[in-house]
């Protein structure tokens with residue numbers, strides 16, 4: 001092994017221990033730095049492949065400062081952390097390290113973490129290069145496509161969106177200190193942007209148009225700058241336009257990228273986000289590397305775009321039919337779409353994380369549809385619905401006579417999915433013994449049917465999903481670390497419904513339309529009061545819970561609008577009577593079924609399978625019980 005590792009650690013004994021451990025295993029340690037400047041010098045000289053990085057070092061700068069530079073230079077790094085505060089850990093995590101090693105170091109952990117970091121880094125480098133090549137191609141095509149300067153710059157912004165996550169983009173030009181503001185664009189859908197001229201901004205912010213113009217002419221930035229969190233708040237004090245935009249559009253961070261054009265002007269792209277820490281130094285790197293093409297696109301724009309009056313024009317880029325059936329346009333969901341559209345065409349494994357009912361299966365299906373594997377099988381395996389004894393033959397298949405009861409040969413799910421995608425739902429529930437076998441499949445892309453020794457090559461893409469905290473499962477020994485990293489090449493986290501309450505009205509309407517079509521009802525919507533309650537509710541069961549509640553309410557409702565939805569545990573404090581009345585309304589069939597299943601599960605201490613399990617008592621197959629539990633939103637915490 002010729003991997004060069006740099007250790008950045010100010011405690012001599014710990015650094016030396018690490019050096020000995022690494023050298024014994026064949027790594028080449030190219031140096032030990034005790035401060036950031038020393039590390040920078042060694043990085044310049046030795047170009048390490050991997051850096052082990054302590055957070056607190058000698059001198060003013062921390063390991064987190066250095067991490068930004070390492071990311072920019074595509075050097076993998078792992079933090080060496082002791083007991084850090086939550087704030088420090090959050091800042092460290094934002095730099096997207098390849099792992100954390102906690103002191104005191106155990107040789108086994110150090111070597112495994114390094115190995116995983118190397119693997120992940122190779123994968124991410126490859127996908128990173130592929131993605132930037134794709135971006136370059138897209139920008140070059142825009143140049144060739146012509147169009148007005150505003151159109152070209154908007155399209156350039158759209159092309160940058162998956163790389164630089166923004167919800168608002170402001171474009172202006174400067175020459176000899178004089179600023180000409182071109183346009184602002186607000187993201188309102190996956191590929192939809194609303195163009196905002198001076199008049200529209202005046203209407204939205206409540207400032208007279210001439211004041212907007214005056215504020216727009218203050219664009220003081222000469223070099224790229226990132227304003228996250230407190231920096232954003234500080235910068236707003238000296239740039240009032242930022243303050244107005246932040247207030248009107250709920251923006252919390254920004255990244256400004258000024259770049260010189262051959263005609264002597266400077267184009268200023270100002271990206272804003274609703275997240276407090278959306279921008280990182282590598283975003284500057286992306287713009288730098290595309291600077292020639294951005295300059296070509298911006299050339300000729302300065303000064304020639306007249307200010308428009310009148311109504312806002314919604315700019316629509318090519319339609320995004322691909323996300324059909326996935327309702328919502330909150331910025332958190334749009335971010336998921338951005339990541340998804342990047343990851344889908346590449347054949348990497350994807351790990352979808354999110355609470356129960358947030359749409360993980362929906363998203364997995366969408367990834368398959370957007371990938372070159374569409375048209376081939378999409379095979380779902382629910383790792384929680386099968387007992388350990390059955391899951392192996394379900395996945396790998398078996399030969400006739402492989403075990404008692406194996407009367408025929410059976411093709412497993414992995415083979416069935418050949419050419420397509422396997423969706424491993426609830427991967428966190430997979431028995432540990434089977435995890436090793438799955439890891440082998442991921443690495444070798446081959447399987448053996450039970451009762452056979454002949455390996456069979458398979459060509460499948462893996463998408464896994466879980467609502468568990470897999471890092472915690474790993475720490476507690478229930479999930480293999482190596483499998484976690486194999487699956488975690490491209491993690492995609494879905495927001496909970498309570499984080500995107502602005503999507504509730506669209507989702508409610510979507511489900512009303514769906515059930516109208518199914519039942520022949522003609523319900524048009526909900527009363528404002530009901531909608532307000534729905535938006536305030538905390539949705540522990542997420543979209544699935546919303547779907548079921550809408551369905552139930554529609555069955556009970558007689559008028560054109562839903563006037564009442566019973567939200568479990570939800571009380572509006574101002575309407576609470578001193579003695580809450582007994583709930584004497586008639587329960588729906590679903591509610592009765594839910595209560596009955598819950599009481600049986602409680603009796604069996606939550607056990608579904610086997611003799612004395614809930615499925616046996618209810619006289620239904622365990623798989624049916626499992627899907628009923630899912631449909632009715634029954635989770636483990638309800639049973640205990």
Ligand SMILES: Nc1ncnc2c1ncn2[C@@H]1O[C@H](COP(=O)(O)OP(=O)(O)OP(=O)(O)O)[C@@H](O)[C@H]1O
Pocket residue numbers: 325326327328354355356357358359360361362363425466467507510543544547630
């Ligand atoms: N964005 C969305 N728009 C419309 N319907 C959605 C959306 N997301 C999910 N749904 C619907 O909500 C229900 C739950 O979604 P899904 O089964 O994909 O969730 P999940 O996260 O996989 O749940 P679990 O963790 O319990 O397996 C499904 O009926 C799905 O069609």
